[in-house]
Amino acid sequence: MALTGQLQEFDATALAALVAKGDVSAGELLEAALARIDAAEPRLNAVAVDMRDKAHKQAAGKLTGPFAGVPFLLKDILQDYAGSRMTLGAVALRDNIATRNAAYVDRCLAAGLVIIGSTATPELGLKATTETILHGATRNPWGLDRTPGGSSGGSAAAVAARILPMAGASDGGGSIRIPAAYCGLFGLKPSRGRISEGPANGEGWEGAVCSHVLTRSVRDSAAMLDVLAGPEPGDPFVIPPPARPYAQEVGADPGRLRIGFSTRSPIGGAVAPEMTDAVAKAATLLESLGHHVEEAEPDIDGGLLSRCYMGLYFGHVAALVDDIKRRKKIPESSFHPDTRALALLGRAMSAGAYVELQSHWNGFARALGAFHASYDLFLTPVTAMGPARIGELETPELLQTLSKLTTALHAGKLLLKSGIVDQLAYKNLERTPFTQLANLTFVPAMSVPLHWGEDGMPVGVQFTARFGEEHTLLRLAAQLEQVSPWANRKPNLK
Structure with a gap:
């Protein structure tokens, strides 16, 4: 089998085994x-920053670890690689x-992964679509006129296109979950604190942000x-x-799980028939498994x-934009109008209002804990609608003009009271209302x-577990992967 074919057909665990046996070298996998x-x-x-020069040097050196020699792409946010553009x-x-490695990157390098670049993300990771002024639009391999989702859209596109296995x-x-659903991949969001965001960050978004990977196989995600x-x-x-x-949870018996399901949009929007069908078929499959x-x-x-969630969003966009402006000595006009409008909203929100919103968490x-007293898992669609077409979620020109005008007038409190906020927020969350919980x-x-x-x-279904119970999710995912395999399905991208 040609090396390119090996890279496309094998997951990371299998590729690492080939390297360990000497059947293929890290350099050959890199070139493929x-x-x-x-x-x-x-x-x-899909690729934001090409790091092939670094990768060649790394592949030529001594590699050790469970994924020694396997090519890997970082996400171009939160995963700083010293000396590389982020x-x-x-x-x-x-x-x-980047001036230093994120702990995430240090652990990838220690595992022997060969880092070949970073993947595209929407500006500051703020949208469920990956279309930027800097990099342009990232496209879904299953339909090049569609978005792969966001903010890990570049990673999802690269893995779905079989560029590399994770x-x-x-x-x-x-x-993680939205791009996985849109690109036919497995995507696990871990519990708070499972993977460190250090040393540059303590916790992202008060603990709401978690890092991990997008993969084709469950065992790669577990490992x-x-x-x-x-x-x-x-x-x-x-x-x-x-x-x-x-890794030992993959193949372990999940037991007889009690699973509650819902297809109702939490914010009252429409849910597309293919999403409800996916949940119904998943429920039937689960029942057949006992x-x-x-x-x-x-x-x-x-x-x-x-x-x-939107209060968290506004506040952190404002803080991040102000931090970048201060450190890089750049004007606010350097950012997309949507980003500037969000930052303005965050600045207009009082500390008291922010704390009041967070108190509801x-x-x-x-309430979720009470639910999990009766049910092991909560099953829903991942998204309410399929992937949007490229450009479909771009803020309408009129709203961009109003946002620019309001920003120029520093009328954040006015903007908070206007209908623009509802339109900006609902237009995004209407499609993806199930994941923020x-x-x-x-x-x-x-x-x-x-x-x-x-x-x-592709259409993904979402399972939510109790805090700290990644093992339950991995056991069930491996069981589902065995009886309803998806790795043999791939986009027709030549």
Whole structure:
């Protein structure tokens, strides 16, 4: 089998085994991955920063670890690689050079992964689509006119296109699970504190952000969780370690799980038929495996949760934009109008209003905890709608003009009271209302690619577990992967 074929057909665990046996070298795998990037990239636009020079040096050296010799792409946000450009998808950071490694990157290097670049993300990781002024639009391999989602859209596109078997990702409101669902991949968002965000950060978004990977196979995700999990000195929140390595959970009997499901949008929007069909078929499959499945959902006000999420969103955008402006000595006009409008909203929000919104997080966690007293897992669609077409979610020109005008007038409080906010927020959350719950309650959740729509696009289903129970999700995911395999399905991207 040709090397390119090996790279496309094998997961990271299998590739590492080939390298360990001497059947293929790290250099050969690197060249195969780079050839695939060069062939696919003009259409996908998945890679933000090319690091092949560094990768060649790394592949030529001594590599050790569970993934020695396997090519890997970082996400261009939160995964700093010293000496490399890290842009966060922003024109304002096009020349930003990381001065030190993130703990995430150190652990990838220690595992023997050969880092060949970073993947595109929306500006500052703020949207569920990956289209930027700096890098342009990243496209979904299953339909080049569609988005791969965001903010880990570049990683999802690269893995789905079989450029390489896994890539870095992070999730602050669905940014692992949404791209996984849109690109036919497995995507696990871990619990708060499972993977350190240090040393540059204590916790992202008050603990709502978690890093991990996007993969084709469940075993790769589990093995990478073993690589990445664990605290760093100074971390503000340390979660108890797992009882045993996560790789050992793959193939373990999940037992008879009690699973509650819902297809109702938490914010009252429409849910596309292919999403409800995916959940219904998943429920039937689960019952055939001996699990108990019934319609049930936690007692949570989805509208309130979305407002709390948007308050977090506004506040952190404002703080990040101000930090970049100060450090890089650049004007606010360097950012996209949407980003500037969000920053203005964050500045207009009082500290008291922010704290009041965050105080509701406890209620969400308590309600979800009460639900999990009866049910092991909560099953929902990952998204309410399929992937948007490229450009479909771009803010309408009129709203951009109004946002620019209001920003220029420093009328943040006026903007908060206007209908612009509702339009900006609802337009994004209407499509993706199911994922924020896991972030604001700090629990693990996963997207599993069990369904494809009539248009040939993948549809993921989401499972949410109790805090710290990644092992339950991995056991079930491996069981589903065995009886309803998805790795043999791939986009028709030549």
